[in-house]
Amino acid sequence: MRASLDFWYEFASTYSYLAAMRIEALAREKGVGVAWRPFLLGPIFKAQGWETSPFNLFPAKGRNMWRDLERSCAELKLPFRRPDPFPQNSLLAARVALAALDQPWGEDFCRALFCAQFAEGRRIDDAAAVGDVLARLKIEPQPVLAAAQSDAIKARLRAQTEEAQRLGVFGAPIFTTADGELFWGNDRLEPALRWAKTAAECR
Amino acid sequence: MRASLDFWYEFASTYSYLAAMRIEALAREKGVGVAWRPFLLGPIFKAQGWETSPFNLFPAKGRNMWRDLERSCAELKLPFRRPDPFPQNSLLAARVALAALDQPWGEDFCRALFCAQFAEGRRIDDAAAVGDVLARLKIEPQPVLAAAQSDAIKARLRAQTEEAQRLGVFGAPIFTTADGELFWGNDRLEPALRWAKTAAECR
Numbered sequence: 001m002r003a004s005l006d007f008w009y010e011f012a013s014t015y016s017y018l019a020a021m022r023i024e025a026l027a028r029e030k031g032v033g034v035a036w037r038p039f040l041l042g043p044i045f046k047a048q049g050w051e052t053s054p055f056n057l058f059p060a061k062g063r064n065m066w067r068d069l070e071r072s073c074a075e076l077k078l079p080f081r082r083p084d085p086f087p088q089n090s091l092l093a094a095r096v097a098l099a100a101l102d103q104p105w106g107e108d109f110c111r112a113l114f115c116a117q118f119a120e121g122r123r124i125d126d127a128a129a130v131g132d133v134l135a136r137l138k139i140e141p142q143p144v145l146a147a148a149q150s151d152a153i154k155a156r157l158r159a160q161t162e163e164a165q166r167l168g169v170f171g172a173p174i175f176t177t178a179d180g181e182l183f184w185g186n187d188r189l190e191p192a193l194r195w196a197k198t199a200a201e202c203r
Numbered sequence: 204m205r206a207s208l209d210f211w212y213e214f215a216s217t218y219s220y221l222a223a224m225r226i227e228a229l230a231r232e233k234g235v236g237v238a239w240r241p242f243l244l245g246p247i248f249k250a251q252g253w254e255t256s257p258f259n260l261f262p263a264k265g266r267n268m269w270r271d272l273e274r275s276c277a278e279l280k281l282p283f284r285r286p287d288p289f290p291q292n293s294l295l296a297a298r299v300a301l302a303a304l305d306q307p308w309g310e311d312f313c314r315a316l317f318c319a320q321f322a323e324g325r326r327i328d329d330a331a332a333v334g335d336v337l338a339r340l341k342i343e344p345q346p347v348l349a350a351a352q353s354d355a356i357k358a359r360l361r362a363q364t365e366e367a368q369r370l371g372v373f374g375a376p377i378f379t380t381a382d383g384e385l386f387w388g389n390d391r392l393e394p395a396l397r398w399a400k401t402a403a404e405c406r
Contacts, residue, residue, distance in 0.1 A: 048261055058251055060373035064387050071384075071394065170263035181274075184267050187390045191274065 003200035004033040005192055008164055009110075010041040010172040011094055012053070012087035014069050015186040017118040019173040020111055021078055022189060030193045032200075036107055038097040039164040040090065040157065041172055047165070053087045072186075081121030088117060089125040095148040096130050098156050105137055112137055206403035207236040208395055211367055212313075213244040213375040214297055215256070215290035217272050218389040220321040222376040223314055224281055225392060233396045235403075239310055241300040242367040243293065243360065244375055250368070256290045275389075284324030291320060292328040298351040299333050301359050308340060315340055 007023055009016035027034045045053070055062035066082065073080035093113055100106040112133050116122045123129050131141035147153060164174075168182055175183040175192035179199050183192035210226055212219035230237045248256070258265035269285065276283035296316055303309040315336050319325045326332050334344035350356060367377075371385055378386040378395035382402050386395035 048263075058373065060251075060371050063371060064373070064385055067385070068387070068391070071398075075394065168263050168266060170261065170267070182267055182270070184271070188271070191278065195274075 001200050002033055003031060003196045004035065004178060005196045006035045006037050006176045008037045008039055008169050008172060008174040008176065010039060011090035011097070011110075011113060011117070011124060013041065013172040014055075014065065014118065016173045017114040018069075018072060018076065018078065018186040019189055020114045022076070022186070024107070026189060026193055030197050032193050032196045036097075036101055036110060037160060037164070038094045038101075038110070038157075039161045039169070039172075040094055042091075043161055044165055044170060048170075056086070079115075079119040081119060083117050083121050083123065088123060092127060092130055092148065093124050095153050095157055096134075096144060098153050098160070099144055099147040099150075105139060108137055109133065109139070204403050205236055206234060206399045207238065207381065208399045209238045209240050209379045211240045211242055211372050211375060211377040211379065213242060214293035214300070214313075214316060214320070214327060216244065216375040217258075217268065217321060219376045220317040221272075221275060221279065221281065221389040222392055223317045225279070225389070227310065229392060229396055233400050235396050235399045239300075239304055239313060240363060240367070241297045241304075241313070241360075242364045242372070242375075243297055245294075246364055247368055247373060251373075259289070282318075282322040284322060286320050286324050286326065291326060295330060295333055295351065296327050298356050298360055299337075299347060301356050301363070302347055302350040302353075308342060311340055312336065312342070 005027065007019065009020060023034055045051075050057055053062075055065045070080055097106070097110050097113070100109040113124055113130070116129070116133050117124045122132075124133075127141075127145055131145060134141040134144055167176055169176075171184055173184075173186060173189075175189065177192070177196050177199060181192070181195055181199075183189075183195070208230065210222065212223060226237055248254075253260055256265075258268045273283055300309070300313050300316070303312040316327055316333070319332070319336050320327045325335075327336075330344075330348055334348060337344040337347055370379055372379075374387055376387075376389060376392075378392065380395070380399050380402060384395070384398055384402075386392075386398070
C-alpha cells in the first residue's frame with residue numbers, strides 16, 4: 001500500500017505557505033503521496049466563536065507569529081512579505097484552487113498564489129489578483145475563474161470544509177493520515193510524513 | 204560574550220515538560236547557558252479572558268495536543284501519563300522551584316516535578332505531592348516548603364510572572380534571548396539555541 005498524506009491548507013494561513021513550499025520535495029524524498037486539500041478556516045473559527053484569525057484576536061501571539069515567520073523564512077531561504085490586510089479573504093482563491101487541482105498545474109497554482117501573497121505581499125482576495133497568478137503560469141484566467149464560480153465547485157468547497165471539520169481540523173496547515181492521525185502545523189510535516197511512511201510499511 | 208537563553212516554563216504546561224527534559228543536553232552541546240525561569244500562565248491567560256487552559260477551552264485543539272504529546276513522547280523516548288485534573292494548580296510548585304533554583308539541585312527538582320506529573324500522572328498541586336518529589340531527591344521537604352511560602356519567594360514569583368508578561372510571554376515554554384527574540388514552544392528550542400549562539404558570536 002502506498003504511503004499517503006492529506007494536506008489541509010487555507011490560503012490566508014501564514015504557516016500553510018511554509019508547508020506548501022516544502023511538502024513536495026520532502027514527500028517525494030520519503031515516497032509519500034500527497035493529496036492537496038484546500039479548505040476554509042473561517043467557518044471553523046466561527047464555530048468556536050472567533051470572527052477573525054487568532055493572531056489578530058490575541059496580539060502577543062500575533063506579534064510572535066509574524067516574527068517567527070520572518071525567522072523561519074530566513075532559515076528556509078524563502079522570501080517573506082506581509083500582506084495587508086491580514087487575513088486575506090481566501091474564498092475565491094480556494095474555489096479556484098479546487099478547479100485548478102483537477103488540472104496538472106493545480107499544485108503550481110497553489111504555490112504561486114501563496115508566493116504572491118506571502119513572498120510579495122500582494123492581495124489575493126479578488127478575481128483580478130487571482131487572475132494575475134493564473135496568467136503568470138500562462139493559464140488563461142477567464143475559463144478557470146468561471147469554473148471556480150460554478151455551483152459544482154462551490155458545493156465541493158463547502159463539502160471539503162465540512163469534511164475538515166468532521167476530521168477535527170481546527171487550524172492550518174494540518175496533515176491527516178488514512179489511519180486517523182492528525183498533525184497540526186508546518187513543523188509537524190516531517191513527523192506526519194514519517195508516520196504515513198511507517199503506517200504504510202506496517203500494513 | 205557567553206551565549207545564553209532564558210527558559211520560561213509553567214509546571215502545568217505539557218510542552219514545558221518536553222522542553223525541560225531536553226534543554227540541558229542540547230544547550231550543553233551548543234555551549235549555551237540556560238536560566239531556568241518558572242512563572243505562572245494563569246494570570247497571563249486571565250488577562251486575555253481565559254479562565255483555564257486553551258486546550259480545555261478549544262476541544263479540537265486539546266484533543267490534538269494530547270495525541271501530539273503521546274506521539275512526541277514516543278519519538279523522544281519519554282514516558283507519558285496524563286495528570287487529572289488538567290491543568291494542575293502549579294502555584295506551590297512554582298514557588299518551590301524558585302526557592303530550589305537557589306540551590307545546586309534546583310533544575311533536578313524541576314525535572315523531577317515535571318516527571319511526577321507527566322511521566323507518572325501524579326498530582327503536583329499540594330504540599331504533600333511537592334514534598335514527595337523533594338524527598339525522592341533526598342532533600343528534606345519541610346525547610347524548602349517553608350521557604351517557598353515566604354513573602355520573599357511569593358514576591359519573586361509575582362515579579363517573574365510580571366516580567367514574563369512584559370516580555371510578551373503568552374504561553375509556555377518560551378525561550379527569550381538577550382537581544383530581544385522570543386521563541387514559543389518546545390519545537391522552537393533548537394532554533395532558539397542556534398539564535399543565542401549566533402548572536403553571541405556576532406557581538
